[in-house]
Amino acid sequence: MSEAKVLEIKDLHKSFKSGFLGKKIKILKGISLEVKQGEIFGYLGPNGAGKTSTLKCILGLIFPDKGRINIFGFDHLSTKAKQKIGFLPENPYFYDYLTASEFLNFYSQLFQKQKTENIDDLLKLVGIEKSGNTQLRKFSKGMLQRLALAQTLLNDPELVLLDEPLGGLDPIGRKEIRDIILKLKQKGKTVFLSSHILQDIEMICDRVAVLVNGEVINQGRLEDLVSQEILFTEMTVSQINPRELEKFGKTLTQYGNRSLIKIYDPDKVQEILQIIDEKKGKVHSLVPRTQTLEDIFVGMVKQK
């Protein structure tokens, strides 16, 4: 993986005035991060942490009080920078009087002509090729999300900024969009994915930054943040008295003749399996649990 910086944010501050007296509320408090070429960078934070505000600053939709943002070495507001990026907003809204093809055609005219993708190919890629001539007011939420992704990829962007891209999609839609994101990575594109859904981030991101109350409290490679050490093992057994296994762990639940047992010492798992075998018991599942991003995230947010 190349180490070229695609997105560089230095000491970003943003505040908004609120209420009658115009009291200042600090939204971003000195954000600094770097996104390198070819990686999927997860921007993680609870609701209201400042994820969308950071994205709006990057895109020039709001203006930071202080700080610097560079995209491919260019100022983030320059045409050269914007020519290379694609943005998918959270809950996308579009011109409902246009058809999908008209809409993509309109947006393609904002780029240098030779640099835009074929509209029919894009509609096919996101799975709405049959709805090209349908007015957007007749689109479902899922279809709008797909169209939003199509407009994001219109200029074959080098950097793709996604704000909660999997929100509002059914499980099949989520998988399809996740696959598209992974395909982008394979093509050497850089993806900046903002989300509060930890599962999304954990499945596809290379590096993450955790944002809480407008501050990045941790960032790094996922494998560095999340320990691979086994915390405990969960085992579902039947045809054996769970009391015989209680010295190794704790019985969590019992349903029918099955028991769910939590074993804290991974070295004892083999011993337990032998006992079950001797007693003619049955093992239905054996799940070793490692630390998850959720554990890390909840810990960080609580600490903050």
Next chain:
Amino acid sequence: MKIRAVAFNTFKEAIRDRVLYLLLFFAAASLIFSRILALLTVGDKTKIIMDAGLASISLFGVLMAILMGTGLVYKEIDKKTVYTLLSKPINRLQFLLGKFFGLMTTLFIMLGVMSLIFIIILLLHSGQITWKFFVSIAFIYLELGLITSVALLFSCFSTPILSSIFSLSFYLIGHLSWGIETLIKKMKPGVTKFLTQVVYTLLPDLENFNFKTEVVHNLPIPPKIFLFSFFYGIIYTFFILVLSMLVFRRRDFI
């Protein structure tokens, strides 16, 4: 190219809006009514048709400019379409100009349709039409340009209802401010006269675009007034567009 793309989209939005056709319907009804009004009036019937017809075209043109213009930018922000649009390589000036020219194109076509209806009514009645009619229409269009820029300015920071009230006030003040000019002529020199002069200069004088009297009574239009009105419209519109840009340039889309 980018301005044209935004303008074309704005034009599409306008022509797919039912409000426009409702206004056009009432404009057509009003123009036909000018013919009926002529039947009920004593005097030169052609002059009555001309007077009422041109007033209808002007009024409905202004209503179209205000009702559509005040939503131009506000709707984009409210519906959050501006988020994706401005994330593309287009700057805010290009966006605003695209919006302005898009509505101006729509108004050009609407003014054309209203004029056509009026010409048919006039030709059916008297069988003749003078070139001054077209001059009058051209200056109504210039006035609509100024009103559109004002509606666009208010649309950058206010809701459509408030913007409509502000724009309508601008229109009314613009057509009544000539009274201040008469007042200045009757005032004695001094501070009050100077301040009144300043107020008059700052306030719009939309009567500069009103050539109805010259058309109806077939009076000559001095080239000096003609040129003054033309440049007054262009410069005032440009000034308001610059003001809109200053308001919109650093606006945060929260």
